[in-house]
Amino acid sequence: MSLSNVGIVLSTADPAGVKILDAFRELGFSETADTRLLKNDSIYLVVLDHLMVPAEKYRVPDNPKPYPLDFDSLARELSLKYLVLASRHWSESGSPCLTVHPTGNFDTAMYGGRPRELQYTMANPMRDVFLELVEDPPKGYAVSLEATHHSPTQFRTPMFFAELGSSEREWSDANAAKYLASSICRGILRNGRAPVAIGFGGGHYCPSFSFMEMELAFGHICAKYALQSLNENLIRQMIDRTTDGVQKAVLDKGMKGHERKMVASSLKEIGLQDIVEKK
Numbered sequence: 001m002s003l004s005n006v007g008i009v010l011s012t013a014d015p016a017g018v019k020i021l022d023a024f025r026e027l028g029f030s031e032t033a034d035t036r037l038l039k040n041d042s043i044y045l046v047v048l049d050h051l052m053v054p055a056e057k058y059r060v061p062d063n064p065k066p067y068p069l070d071f072d073s074l075a076r077e078l079s080l081k082y083l084v085l086a087s088r089h090w091s092e093s094g095s096p097c098l099t100v101h102p103t104g105n106f107d108t109a110m111y112g113g114r115p116r117e118l119q120y121t122m123a124n125p126m127r128d129v130f131l132e133l134v135e136d137p138p139k140g141y142a143v144s145l146e147a148t149h150h151s152p153t154q155f156r157t158p159m160f161f162a163e164l165g166s167s168e169r170e171w172s173d174a175n176a177a178k179y180l181a182s183s184i185c186r187g188i189l190r191n192g193r194a195p196v197a198i199g200f201g202g203g204h205y206c207p208s209f210s211f212m213e214m215e216l217a218f219g220h221i222c223a224k225y226a227l228q229s230l231n232e233n234l235i236r237q238m239i240d241r242t243t244d245g246v247q248k249a250v251l252d253k254g255m256k257g258h259e260r261k262m263v264a265s266s267l268k269e270i271g272l273q274d275i276v277e278k279k
Contacts, residue, residue, distance in 0.1 A: 004042060006125075006188050007080040009069070011048040016088035016164045016171035021047060023174070023181035043188060044078050052085055053150050054112045066154065067112060075157040082122045082158040084129065084184050089165025096170050098133045098180055099163045099205070100126050101146035102220050104153050104237070107229040112151030116229070118237040119151075122158040122244050123196045123217035129162050129187030130213055138176045145206040145213060147199075147223035148238075158243050192217065196245055197276075198238045200263050201227065201252035208252050208278060219246060227259045232266040239272060248274035 008024070010017040029038040029045045038045040052068045054060050060067050071083060089099055104118030113119070133143045152159070164170055164180050199209045199221040209218050219242025222230055239246045249267050251260055260277065267275055 005044060005079050005081065006042065007044045007046055007074065007078060007083045008086055008184060009046045009048065009052065009071075009083055010086040011050060011052050011068075013049060013051045014088050015168065016177065017086065019172060019174055019177035020086050020164065020181055021045075023178040026178065027181055027185060040185070043185065044080070046074065052087060052152075057110050058108075060112050068152070071152065071155045071157045071159065080157065082125055082160075084125075084188070085159055085161045086180065086184060087161055087163050088171050089163035091166040094167035094169075095165075096138075096141045096176070097163075097165045098137055098141055098143045098176070098183075099146045099165065100130050100133070100160060101163075102126070102148045102160050102242075103150055104148045104220065104241075105150070106148070106222060106226040106234060109151065109153070111149075113153030116234060117153040118148060118220055118234070118241045119153045120156060120158045120241045120243055121160050121219055123219035123242050123246075124192045124194060124244050125187065126160045126219075127194055127213055127217040128190035128192045129160075129184055130210075131190070131192070132183035132187045133162075133180070135183075138173070138179055141170075141176060144210045145218060145221065147202075147204050147206055147221040147226070149204075195247045196242060197248045197250050198242060198246055199250045199252065200230075201255040201259075209250065212250065216248075216250075217244070219244075224252075224254060227255065227263075230259075230263065232269065235263065235266045236270055239270065246272065248272070248276060250276045251278065253278045
């Protein structure tokens with residue numbers, strides 16, 4: 001089966017999702033015979049009525065199973081290459097931002113998914129959306145990558161999040177929602193081919209990797225706070241589950257000596273020789 005389409009997923013249980021859905025309608029997405037689906041050329045928009053990530057720590061709703069949707073069945077049904085999950089972003093700071101990130105749990109499954117499992121993702125499509133987001137964001141909005149975190153984790157279909165944050169004020173910002181929606185659509189059409197990397201260290205919002213994203217396409221990123229949970233199995237997952245082919249690893253400055261040594265040793269054991277160590 002030729003995977004010729006791309007899917008976008010959002011939730012109307014998400015306050016940002018409601019505004020983002022309005023934006024996609026303005027961009028020309030229209031209903032199909034299936035009430036949950038809208039379409040614009042080869043891009044499908046899947047509208048859910050429940051959250052895509054559990055709202056409470058360590059509590060995953062009983063329904064649907066699997067939570068939040070059987071993405072693999074959806075991908076087979078619609079011949080999807082990958083999924084972009086359009087969602088709100090929340091942070092304590094409440095700072096206006098637009099972010100993209102892969103999903104997965106380096107340790108416990110705090111917000112859904114399985115512990116110590118990473119979700120399949122694609123680095124270049126994620127970079128394509130990121131490059132559109134940094135082009136001309138709404139005034140006051142920062143754009144960045146985020147490190148790998150939260151669910152989903154258990155699906156074979158590659159996916160990543162594109163988010164609008166970080167408080168109710170931004171979630172109801174129709175202009176920012178339209179910018180996110182249009183950036184996703186333009187990004188899907190870019191078909192970029194940058195060298196693919198995985199990242200280790202640095203803060204959650206990945207300042208070094210966000211800067212390097214202009215030249216590289218980052219897949220999974222293990223932030224500094226998660227390095228203590230890292231082992232060779234998880235490093236293998238970072239490589240194997242970044243499905244467009246990892247060519248190098250970047251170790252950010254600030255990593256402890258034993259962490260840097262463990263990561264570099266594991267990468268070489270796995271067979272990834274191109275290691276960039278930032279000092």
